[in-house]
Amino acid sequence: xxxxxxxxxxxxxxxxxxxxxxxxxxxxxxxxxxxxxxxxxxxxxxxxxxxxxxxxxxxxxxxxxxxxxxxxxxxxxxxxxxxxxxxxxxxxxxxxxxxxxxxxxxxxxxxxxxxxxxxxxxxxxxxxxxxxxxxxxxxxxxxxxxxxxxxxxxxxxxxxxxxxxxxxxxxxxxxxxxxxxxxxxxxxxxxxxxxxxxxxxxxxxxxxxxxxxxxxxxxxxxxxxxxxxxxxxxxxxxxx
Amino acid sequence: xxxxxxxxxxxxxxxxxxxxxxxxxxxxxxxxxxxxxxxxxxxxxxxxxxxxxxxxxxxxxxxxxxxxxxxxxxxxxxxxxxxxxxxxxxxxxxxxxxxxxxxxxxxxxxxxxxxxxxxxxxxxxxxxxxxxxxxxxxxxxxxxxxxxxxxxxxxxxxxxxxxxxxxxxxxxxxx
Numbered sequence: 001x002x003x004x005x006x007x008x009x010x011x012x013x014x015x016x017x018x019x020x021x022x023x024x025x026x027x028x029x030x031x032x033x034x035x036x037x038x039x040x041x042x043x044x045x046x047x048x049x050x051x052x053x054x055x056x057x058x059x060x061x062x063x064x065x066x067x068x069x070x071x072x073x074x075x076x077x078x079x080x081x082x083x084x085x086x087x088x089x090x091x092x093x094x095x096x097x098x099x100x101x102x103x104x105x106x107x108x109x110x111x112x113x114x115x116x117x118x119x120x121x122x123x124x125x126x127x128x129x130x131x132x133x134x135x136x137x138x139x140x141x142x143x144x145x146x147x148x149x150x151x152x153x154x155x156x157x158x159x160x161x162x163x164x165x166x167x168x169x170x171x172x173x174x175x176x177x178x179x180x181x182x183x184x185x186x187x188x189x190x191x192x193x194x195x196x197x198x199x200x201x202x203x204x205x206x207x208x209x210x211x212x213x214x215x216x217x218x219x220x221x222x223x224x225x226x227x228x229x230x231x232x233x234x235x236x237x238x239x240x
Numbered sequence: 241x242x243x244x245x246x247x248x249x250x251x252x253x254x255x256x257x258x259x260x261x262x263x264x265x266x267x268x269x270x271x272x273x274x275x276x277x278x279x280x281x282x283x284x285x286x287x288x289x290x291x292x293x294x295x296x297x298x299x300x301x302x303x304x305x306x307x308x309x310x311x312x313x314x315x316x317x318x319x320x321x322x323x324x325x326x327x328x329x330x331x332x333x334x335x336x337x338x339x340x341x342x343x344x345x346x347x348x349x350x351x352x353x354x355x356x357x358x359x360x361x362x363x364x365x366x367x368x369x370x371x372x373x374x375x376x377x378x379x380x381x382x383x384x385x386x387x388x389x390x391x392x393x394x395x396x397x398x399x400x401x402x403x404x405x406x407x408x409x410x411x412x413x414x415x
Contacts (some may be wrong), residue, residue, distance in 0.1 A: 020394065062386075134389070149394075201413045203415070205415060206411075206412045206415035207412075209411075209415070210408055210411055210412045210415075213408060213411060214388075214408055217388065217389065217404055217408070218388065221354075221388065221404065222391045223355065226353075226354055227355070227404075228354045228391055229389045229390040229391075229404065230353065230355075230357065230361060230390065230391055231361075232390075232402075233363065233365075233366050233390055233391045233402040234365050234368050234391075237365070237369060237371070237372050237400060238364070238367065238368030238371050238404065239367040239403075
């Protein structure tokens, strides 16, 4: 915005300068204007001095010489260095006006714009510094939190590892205990089975032996044997 | 039937037997009949079956005993069966024997044997038992084939076992 205002001020100053110059040039300083203006001026003096015409040839000759003289006068170029007085006046006035306008309005505006721009840049720089500091603080905080998170993660991993190790040890101990119990139980079961088998075998042997004994006894327990057993019983009771 | 009623029946039987001056023989015959009933489930159920008329049950008793017992014994057993106590004859007979022995200051020795004991054997056995237990006993022989041989004597709660059955059992347990 201020840049465009500055460009507009410069353009206004240039327009005012060349416009004023244009006004000075339009005052009849071209060759044709100069010839016409001087011609009319000379003819007016002549008409006023002679009042009537004394002869046609003399008048034409006089006009031709006058025109050559006027043309010579008009063709003579102005000084390439020193402008006309009126141009100096108009140009100087315009310059002074422009200078005054610039000093009055332009320079303060430009200065204000520049100051505001500087202040804004300084503010932006301050804000950037503050933002950088904030970002640095946030970065530091994040780094600290990251470090804490890493530390926490490491601690959790270590705890998990220790728990897993403890669990593995417990399971191993339990498995070993179970295996020992199973071995003991298997040994007990085996011993019990062996004892049962031995018991069954003994019972079977006892059945066979006792059965054989019963058959032998029954075969030999006749009346005489019964009487003898009774007598033995009576005698044994009596002797106790 | 309650123990008290058993005792009263036993006392009544003893009173009748005493009145007949044949107490010991009645006790012995009643005891033997009771053992016979004990060894036969059919006989025990028949004598205690209330659906069978009392006269029929009495007839069965008289037919079974025949002339193997005194008329007093037969009459007493017939009376018990007619009174509906056929199922309690064993308990009544045991109580009669105990009360009779007690009246003579003796204990009952139930002797289980495969064969009958002679009178001499019973006398010597009673003497041996008195020597062993210090009690005067009356021998009541019970024929029991399961003892296989030898004797088993029970005096009240005391048992003296000298049977072949027990010897074989000990032999079996020794294996």
